[in-house]
Each structure stands twice: as C-alpha cells, then as structure tokens.
Amino acid sequence: MSTSITRTYGQEMRRAIKAELSKLYSLPITWYTLCGTFIVNLILACAYSNAGLQGLASTQSKLEIGLASVGYSQAGLMILGILTVCSEYNGGQIRTTLTAMPLRGIQIFSALFALTVVLIPAAFVVSSSGVLLTEILIGDAGTPIVWGNFMSAILGVSGYLTLTALISAAIGVVLRRMLPALSIILGYYFIAEPLIREQADLAKYLPDTAGVGRWTPRPEHASALTPVQGGILLSAWTLAAIIIAATVYRKRDA
C-alpha cells in the first residue's frame, strides 16, 4: 500500500536482541535460577566426589565424576529456558512485546538468541565448576584429568546444556504456561527418557541420549552414537523444536 520504505531488518533485529537481553537481565528469576543451578550442581558434585572417594562410584575418572552432577543440575537451565519465554505471559507483557516488536519471527528469534547468550557462559561455568570441585576434593586419589579431555568434555557438556535449555524454551513458547511446560520437559528427561533408553534401540536418536553421547561415549552400549554424531543429532532436534515453536508463535492469536 502506501509505505514503500525498505525495512532494515538487520537494525530491527539488533534492537530486538538488545531489548530481549535487557528483559533477561532485569528479571530477578533469571539470576535466582542461575545461582540456584550453580549451587545445586556444586552440592551434587560434592556428593559424587565423596562417593568416588569411598569407591562407590562406577568410575575413578575425576572428569566423569565431576560431570555426573550435570545430569541433574541440567534441570536448572531447562527451567531458565522455560521461565524466560513463559514470563511473557505474566502481567500481559506479551501484548507490550508484540506491539513493540510486531514482526514475530524476528522477536522470537531475538528472544532465543538473548537466552543463548546467557546460557552458554552459564553452562560453561556450571559444568567446569563441578569438575574443578571434584579435582579439589578427590585430589590424587582418582585418575588424573588430561587438559585436552577436560576441554572437549566441557565444550560438549556446555553445548548439550545450552541446546537442551533451548528445546525447553521452544516447548515453553508453544505451551505459553510454565507448569505444563515444566512437567513435560522434566517428566520427559527424568522419567520417560531414562526408561525408553534402556528399552528401545531407536532411543539413541532421542534428544537426551543423543546429547549424552556428546561427552560420555558409552562403551557398554555398542550401538551408542559418537559425541560428534550425538552433537549433530541434538542440534537437529533443537533446530526442529525452534522452527515448530516459531511457526506456531507466528500464526496464533497472542
């Protein structure tokens, strides 16, 4: 119709990312969730280290013991992903968001990008702090950590944590409400998936198992994926979840 001004999508996206980062930083729950995840992870790492010292752990590798806690503390970052996107529906903020940034594709992409900017360092700090604490607690008793293995394991785990939290956020976008999204994500990762993993051969292609393969190749499962295969597969799951979420988000009434 009348406006023939070419839109500067790049500028709109930069502004949207700044706005979404500002939203994340100014929400106290972001910081509570991050601190909570960090502390819980350290407590769990402490418990696993004690088990290791008493010979109760299935491994003497300090790296594996140090990363074991992530299996539980990943819930914290999943919660962060869900909280972030569902917080739009608190106080009717979604209406403000969509009137300020009416191009929904750009807005939701920017929100997930801002979340990723927070998730990557958080995942890195959480996973490496567990290993470092284990190193301090176990000391010379366990298998020494090789620097190269440490770095690749931490990168793998951080990637896994980030992508898993993004999948959670995508589910939060679709469901809009926090509790249903939380029950689905936590129910899947902590109840359904561990059961399926033992039963079905195809389970290795599910997001959790594919992701777990990223840092602990399981020799006991001959069919398990390599870390690289797992990483690619988990990235594909994440991309699919985001595409579905963005499609639903763009089409529905806010």
Add this chain to the structure above:
Amino acid sequence: MITIEQLTKRRGSHNILNGISFKAKPGRVTGFLGPNGAGKSSALRILLGLDRATSGTALVNGVPYVQLTDPLTTVGAVFDGSGAHRLRTGRAHLNWIVRSAGLPRSRVNEVLEMVGLAHAASKRVGRYSLGMARRLGLAAALLGDPEILILDEPTNGLDPEGIRWLRTFLRERAASGRTVLLSSHLMGETAETVDDIVILNKGHIVASGTLTDIVGSHKTLEDAFFAFTARRDIS
C-alpha cells in the same frame, strides 16, 4: 488515521465481530463504546496485530500494524493492566521497550514524569496499585511520542484525579492534530472526552457519528447508548 473495514472475527462457531467498519480521524477523540463482551477488545487486538482477523482489514495510516516500520512512534497502545512483568521494576520495563525501538534512554524519565510515576520507578510492578499499573501502561505507550493513541478502557482503576488528568491529556493530544481511539463502557466519563462515537453491541456497530449526532434527542449519551443497544436486542 485508523481505518477498520468489514472486520470479522470468528472463534469456533461464535462470531465475535460481524463485519464492523469505522474510522478514527486525526484531531479527534473517538470513543469506542459497548457493553462488556461486545467485541471492543477483540477489535483493538486485531488492529494492533495481536490477533488475526477472520476477514476484513484494520489499518493504521493505510497499512496493517505489523507492517509499520516504526510502530512505537506511530501508535501507542494502552491495554488493561500494566502490560509489564510483575517482578520487573517500572523503569526496567520502560528500558527494554526503549531499546526495542532505538529511542533515546532519556525518554524513560520523561514519560515517568509525565504520568506521575517517577517516585515509583524502581518499585516492582507487582507492588503497584491498579492506578499506578495503568499509568505505567500509559507511560509505555507515550515513549515514542506517537501520533496515534489506542486505549482499552483507560479509566479503569484510575482515581478521580487520574481520570480528570487523562481526559485533559487526551483532549490536548487531539487538539494538536493526533488521533485518539479509546474503548469504554462508562458513558458519563466518555461523553466528556470524545468527539466521535462508535457503539458496538454483540459484534455489530449499532451507531456511529459525532457526539452530538449520537446523543440526538436523548437527554444523555447514556440514554442514547441504551436506546441503541436495546434496539439491537429486540430486532
């Protein structure tokens, strides 16, 4: 200028809006009146790109809202409630909006002063009274100093002083050539603020025109309103 043309919204088998058409012109305050559930909010949500129309168009300066290149400097929208997350402070809420539109940061303090909320800027929105929440919503709408203001039931929750302030404020906006569209179910209040009136009942427009036209031979706008909405009920 706001132009709504043959706008229809269907949810399931229920018609919320049945082909409504009206305009809100620059330099005028247009009152969008109707009982609760008449479809006022639905029409405004479609106009702002929040909901999709089943058919028809709702245009701002000739284009759908989502196609506006600078939405916040073109339109300011005030919904019921604050439109802000309850755990954020009022200032933090305005800060992210300013960033989203690339507006100068100084606008935040300016609008906080303008709506009389500067003293509560660092309080969490959840601790605001209803009136303060409405003022925050208005502050957010004014950040871009828009040429068009769209307000859904703006006087809800405001104290008498706030209502009076808002009335003067909206009259001044219109006097400076801007467009104001407000929805309301309060006739007495609306009659003192608006120039033009659109009355919506059960998804149909039952009357539209200037305030004088609508009131016509009735004693008050309220009498006219009930006459128009009752006529529709009988037919």
